[in-house]
Amino acid sequence: MDPTIIAILVQDGVVNGAIYALLALSLVLVFAVTRVIFIPQGEFVAYGALTYAALDAGQMPGSVWLLCGLGAAACAASLRAEWRRLSPRRLARLLAGTLALPAAVLLATRELAPLQPGVLVQALLALLIVTPMAPYLYRVAFRPLAQASVLVLLIAAVGVHLAMGGLGLVFFGPEGSRATGFSEDSLELGPLIVPGQSLWIVGLTVALMLGLYGFFEFTLYGKALRATAVNRLGARLVGIGTAQSGEIAFSLAGVIGALSGILIVPLTTVYYDTGFIIGLKGFTAAIIGGMASYPGAALAALGVGVLESFSSFWASAFKEVIVFTAIIPVLLWRSLRGGVVEDEE
Amino acid sequence: MTPVLELEDVSVAYGGIPAATGVSLRVAAGSIVTVIGPNGAGKSTLLNAVMGVLPAEGRIRFGGRDLRGDGVEARVQAGMSLVPERRELFASMSVEDNLRLGAFRHRAEGRAAATRGLDAIFAAFPRLLERRRQRAGTLSGGERQMLAMARALMARPALLMLDEPSLGLAPLIVRDIFHAITELRRTGVAILLVEQNARAALEVSDHGYVLETGRITLQGPSAELASDPRIVELYLGHGTR
Numbered sequence: 001m002d003p004t005i006i007a008i009l010v011q012d013g014v015v016n017g018a019i020y021a022l023l024a025l026s027l028v029l030v031f032a033v034t035r036v037i038f039i040p041q042g043e044f045v046a047y048g049a050l051t052y053a054a055l056d057a058g059q060m061p062g063s064v065w066l067l068c069g070l071g072a073a074a075c076a077a078s079l080r081a082e083w084r085r086l087s088p089r090r091l092a093r094l095l096a097g098t099l100a101l102p103a104a105v106l107l108a109t110r111e112l113a114p115l116q117p118g119v120l121v122q123a124l125l126a127l128l129i130v131t132p133m134a135p136y137l138y139r140v141a142f143r144p145l146a147q148a149s150v151l152v153l154l155i156a157a158v159g160v161h162l163a164m165g166g167l168g169l170v171f172f173g174p175e176g177s178r179a180t181g182f183s184e185d186s187l188e189l190g191p192l193i194v195p196g197q198s199l200w201i202v203g204l205t206v207a208l209m210l211g212l213y214g215f216f217e218f219t220l221y222g223k224a225l226r227a228t229a230v231n232r233l234g235a236r237l238v239g240i241g242t243a244q245s246g247e248i249a250f251s252l253a254g255v256i257g258a259l260s261g262i263l264i265v266p267l268t269t270v271y272y273d274t275g276f277i278i279g280l281k282g283f284t285a286a287i288i289g290g291m292a293s294y295p296g297a298a299l300a301a302l303g304v305g306v307l308e309s310f311s312s313f314w315a316s317a318f319k320e321v322i323v324f325t326a327i328i329p330v331l332l333w334r335s336l337r338g339g340v341v342e343d344e345e
Numbered sequence: 346m347t348p349v350l351e352l353e354d355v356s357v358a359y360g361g362i363p364a365a366t367g368v369s370l371r372v373a374a375g376s377i378v379t380v381i382g383p384n385g386a387g388k389s390t391l392l393n394a395v396m397g398v399l400p401a402e403g404r405i406r407f408g409g410r411d412l413r414g415d416g417v418e419a420r421v422q423a424g425m426s427l428v429p430e431r432r433e434l435f436a437s438m439s440v441e442d443n444l445r446l447g448a449f450r451h452r453a454e455g456r457a458a459a460t461r462g463l464d465a466i467f468a469a470f471p472r473l474l475e476r477r478r479q480r481a482g483t484l485s486g487g488e489r490q491m492l493a494m495a496r497a498l499m500a501r502p503a504l505l506m507l508d509e510p511s512l513g514l515a516p517l518i519v520r521d522i523f524h525a526i527t528e529l530r531r532t533g534v535a536i537l538l539v540e541q542n543a544r545a546a547l548e549v550s551d552h553g554y555v556l557e558t559g560r561i562t563l564q565g566p567s568a569e570l571a572s573d574p575r576i577v578e579l580y581l582g583h584g585t586r
Contacts, residue, residue: 084414220445220452227435227446233398234433238496239421239450 004191009309015198015267016281017305018205019260023282024289024297025212026256031291032229033249034242035150036142039157042279043164044130044257046272049265050168051258052126053177055109058116062171064102064109064129067136071102074136081143081243098136105129119182123262127255134254135247142250143243161276168272176274181266201263208256209298225249281308281323288330347409348373349504349535350395355403357387357394364390365559368403372504372535377526379538379546379567381580382556388539389430391556392508395537396420396427408503421450426502430509432493436482440473443481443492447499459499466495469528487518494525498534505529506537511545523549543580547571555580 023041030038047063054061075098082090105128112125141160145153183196215222228235228245236242260278261270268274285304289297304323311322350372357365365387372378380388394401397417405412407423415423435443444466448459467474470491476484481492490510497505507526511519523545529536540546547553553570555563563570570576 085419220449220456223438223442223446224449226438227442230435230437231433233429234435235446236398236417237396237421237427237429237433238446238500239418240446241418 005313007192009313010306011192011194011198013306013309014302015201015305016308017302018202019264019278020282020285020304021298021301022205022208022256022260023279024285024301025209025294026253027279027283027286028289028291028294028297029225029229030249030253031286033225034138034142034146034153034246036153036157037150037283038250038253039154039161039279040137040164041253041257041282042275042277043161043168044134044254044275045261045264045278046168046172046270046275047130047133047164048126048258048261049179049270049274050172050177050261050272051129052122052262053179053265053270054172055113055122055125056116056119056179057177058114060109060113061126061129063133064106066167066171067129067133068102068106070133070136070140071098074098074139077139077144101132105132119180123182126262127258130258130261131251131254134250134257138246138250139243143246146242146246165273165276172272174272176269176271177265178269179265182263195267197263197266201267204259204263208259212252212294221248277320281305284324284327287327290334349408350537351404351406352395353404353406355391355394355401355405357390357399357401359387359390359399363559365394365556368556368559368561370554370561370564372537373551374503374535375530375533376552377530377536377538377550378552378554379540379550380554380556381540381543381546383579384541386556387559388556389508392427392506392537392539393429395506396425398427421500424500424503425506426497426500426504427506428490428493428497428508428510430512432489434481434489434493434496437480439478440481440484440492441477443496444473444499447496448501450500462499462501466499469498469525470495487514487521490514490518490522491525494522498529502534504535504537506539508539509541510538511540511542519545543576544571547576547581 023045027038027041030036051061051063075094078094078098109125109129112121137160141156142153145156181197182200185196187194187196187199216226224235224240225245225248228240228242232242235245261275264270281304282301285301286297288300288303304326307326308319308323312319315322348371352368352370355365355368356363368391370378380391382388390399393399395405397412397415397420407420407425412420435446441463444463445459448462451458467477472488473492473495476488481489484492494507494510510522510526514522519542526536526538527549538546538550547567547570550567553564553567554561555570555576563573563576571581
């Protein structure tokens, strides 16, 4: 193995690792705030990728209908949960957030999709279509279970994953898609040719991480989310709504998932079920990071990416095996060290 | 005048076992009311039920409004604050962040208003000012209790509920805490204080209730309770702290 190959493999690993890092962060975030192990994270990657690809091809993505359906379901679920305390202002906000927003996105998609308005507009539109699904799902599937055990929440998450996977097949079909990248240029670094899209991926990942850091460190809502993660009862006692925090956490997970999909679909063919395995790798990184540490998860994700690219070079048939097996020694080490990761409350 | 808090025939079950039965109680505006009683009498359970952490039967009115169906967050929004027995601080966050989050209820007023509230709190609790950048989890027991009370006060509540504020603290610090409670009287906040330390609780309060095995067995102005022979024998006789 010569240095050029090593450099190529590392570059590959870092680019994949960046995506895994984003997913790992969002898994840690959702788990810390809501105790949900967000299995459908991968579906958001696939939905983001395939919605963007459909828009790129000038087609109307089917997912926009799911957005409308989920919005209506979320509206019904919220009305049921809050009807006693609904002031006119809150009702207006609820209707705007769950019915007017999807309707506006639907109209915009209808107008813009056939025009193929360029990658940035398409990417933004894809984000607008896919992201709100996450808080809607929270309202429909997880908020009514907010007091349930981690296991019940996990089972609900598996249910949502299966449902979204099936619906993905309905909306996007069994064929894979690819799409135009953000940049066709590439950067030459000695023997290494770095595709522009890879730079976009790493750049946006770093920007998003800095943004998240700023959000958690310097804004009241970010701190409220951290507080919920640190002490759920304490957070409720100062008036931080568990439901509100859950919705913010899910929205961030939705953005991160959809953006990851949009970023990778120019590099690799994405199928309706591709997201799951990508999400699992993010999950591997989150577990290695202990499901609690953001920098830990991000570093572990880079490790997973690099391990994956090297194992696909040496033993490509065992690529996934090697990556997922890496979890076992980490779990062993963690349990031997005696640190309990998370207890049922 | 409508009392700030009024409980009418309130019963609470904890883990299927009745912990408080048929409790009626009122807290007048600006007054300090204490509930004393032996360990396990249901005092904490009662406070948690008033705050909405535990479900309760019966009628709980706050400022004349029935709270049925309101969750914890809605009750905080309405102006209640509970300092629970276990404090429930945000251990890995700084003292200042804990306090700022205490004012979450007033988030619409903006950061500048929160900073003014913070300055007022630091003036009242100078020890917290010294520790403002320190993580809450690294504070001593007494400082933690101070922080928990200060965090609750950041919400500028109409009713402050304190659950065993002296529990596990050294006598000198207990004195500080009770001093802080009497100081609070001047701010006009009504206080519902649950304590095992009956002597100190009756000293600072206007009115007292005695809760035994989940029922109110005695009530009256604190000064009268403090001289009631039964109370003296059961709760004050052995010079409790």
